Amino acid sequence: xxxxxxFAFDGIAPPAVWGFLTEANRIAQCLPGCEKLEQNxxxxxxxxxxxxxGAISGLFSGSIRLxxxxxxxxxxxxxxxxxxxxxxKGEGTVQLTPDDTGTLLHYSxxxxxxxxxxxxxxxMIGGAARMIIDQFFKCVSRKLTA
Amino acid sequence: xIAQNFEYIAPTSLGEAVNLLQKHAGRAKIxxxxxxxxxxxxxxxxxxxxxxxxxxxxxxxxVKEDAGKIRIGALTTHYVIEKSDVIGRRLRALxxxxxxxxxxxxxxxxxxxxxxxxxxxxxxxxxxILVFDATIVTLGPxxxxxxxxxxxxxxxxxxxxxxxELVREIHVPLKSGKTGSAxxxxxxxxxxxxxxxxxxxxxxxxxxxxxxxxxxxxxxxSYAFRAGKVEAALKGQKPxxxxxxxxxxKAGDGIIALEDIHASADYRLDLARIYARRAVEVAIDxx
Numbered sequence: 001x002x003x004x005x006x007f008a009f010d011g012i013a014p015p016a017v018w019g020f021l022t023e024a025n026r027i028a029q030c031l032p033g034c035e036k037l038e039q040n041x042x043x044x045x046x047x048x049x050x051x052x053x054g055a056i057s058g059l060f061s062g063s064i065r066l067x068x069x070x071x072x073x074x075x076x077x078x079x080x081x082x083x084x085x086x087x088x089k090g091e092g093t094v095q096l097t098p099d100d101t102g103t104l105l106h107y108s109x110x111x112x113x114x115x116x117x118x119x120x121x122x123x124m125i126g127g128a129a130r131m132i133i134d135q136f137f138k139c140v141s142r143k144l145t146a
Numbered sequence: 147x148i149a150q151n152f153e154y155i156a157p158t159s160l161g162e163a164v165n166l167l168q169k170h171a172g173r174a175k176i177x178x179x180x181x182x183x184x185x186x187x188x189x190x191x192x193x194x195x196x197x198x199x200x201x202x203x204x205x206x207x208x209v210k211e212d213a214g215k216i217r218i219g220a221l222t223t224h225y226v227i228e229k230s231d232v233i234g235r236r237l238r239a240l241x242x243x244x245x246x247x248x249x250x251x252x253x254x255x256x257x258x259x260x261x262x263x264x265x266x267x268x269x270x271x272x273x274x275i276l277v278f279d280a281t282i283v284t285l286g287p288x289x290x291x292x293x294x295x296x297x298x299x300x301x302x303x304x305x306x307x308x309x310x311e312l313v314r315e316i317h318v319p320l321k322s323g324k325t326g327s328a329x330x331x332x333x334x335x336x337x338x339x340x341x342x343x344x345x346x347x348x349x350x351x352x353x354x355x356x357x358x359x360x361x362x363x364x365x366x367x368s369y370a371f372r373a374g375k376v377e378a379a380l381k382g383q384k385p386x387x388x389x390x391x392x393x394x395x396k397a398g399d400g401i402i403a404l405e406d407i408h409a410s411a412d413y414r415l416d417l418a419r420i421y422a423r424r425a426v427e428v429a430i431d432x433x
Contacts, residue, residue: 001406119189
């Protein structure tokens with residue numbers, strides 16, 4: 001399933017946003033339900049995340065890999081995770097463009113899922129992913145302006 | 147699959163239920179009819195440690211007409227709402243919605259409070275609840291709160307309910323004039339969930355123009371919404387076929403539509419336009 005969207009960081013220049021988004025410790029501060037995020041190689045991280053939307057919740061373990069880094073404008077991201085509700089895999093591109101007051105971030109990607117979450121939750125995966133992405137960027141924006 | 151272990155508690159009063167919810171906040175779920183929560187627990191998508199069954203608390207299932215409003219208890223089943231005489235006469239779109247939910251067994255067990263607290267993006271009630279400007283009465287450790295429907299549905303499966311609050315009652319104000327209303331739905335064939343559902347409530351003035359029009363859409367976005375632009379375009383207009391069609395083109399404006407194997411985002415937005423128009427037409431016919 002395709003997921004696409006954008007987020008405006010008002011008054012925050014691309015280098016600051018880039019710095020945040022490529023540093024594990026800082027990502028972990030903003031990733032909703034993130035219980036563990038450890039670097040295990042160049043641009044590669046192990047992750048444990050408690051995912052919850054309403055009554056649905058589950059603990060996912062997996063990895064995030066950042067690659068194709070072109071500071072401070074673009075990178076690719078691969079995410080995979082599995083847990084009791086099933087597994088989720090995603091592949092996407094994040095682009096940063098300077099905007100007169102700050103940075104415009106554009107993301108696009110493809111998410112797929114399997115297991116129970118796919119059989120009943122399929123229609124909600126896109127919306128749930130968007131909700132988490134939005135919470136994440138709002139938090140990043142807050143931390144960078146604080 | 148079999149649900150993960152949980153502790154089952156069946157309080158016999160509302161006060162006790164709220165205390166339990168407060169004590170186990172974040173780890174407990176309220177069990178009403180169980181027709182959304184239990185299937186999710188069996189798939190282990192939901193794994194609450196405590197299940198607080200409010201089904202033994204008396205006096206939570208009722209439909210009462212009182213002081214210009216209809217009060218619906220949280221444990222009122224879909225079947226009772228579908229067949230209620232006063233709801234059928236005054237809030238037809240809500241009766242339509244109840245009648246569309248699942249099958250007869252689901253309607254006999256599932257409850258309106260459970261459904262709206264669960265806030266499935268494809269649930270039927272929210273569209274009608276929004277067009278009737280209903281208020282959700284909740285109960286928590288600090289007492290009651292009255293939350294307007296427009297503020298209740300926050301996002302996908304997310305409501306304005308706090309983790310230590312439960313839904314107690316739904317208030318629907320009654321208009322003094324004659325209101326026509328309808329809820330129409332395009333259902334996913336297997337699950338019965340709305341790919342798109344549209345509710346409309348209308349009033350006409352003496353000249354035959356729409357003096358009031360409210361349209362609610364469910365199943366399309368992450369949560370149900372009012373089609374404000376369509377409402378603004380129709381207010382004060384005579385509802386000719388052409389006027390309706392043009393106005394309803396705006397039904398999905400500004401909405402990021404859901405997408406799945408059954409319906410693309412564009413298809414859902416197109417359904418929103420078509421079903422909004424049909425719902426208004428049926429609502430006018432029923433005046």
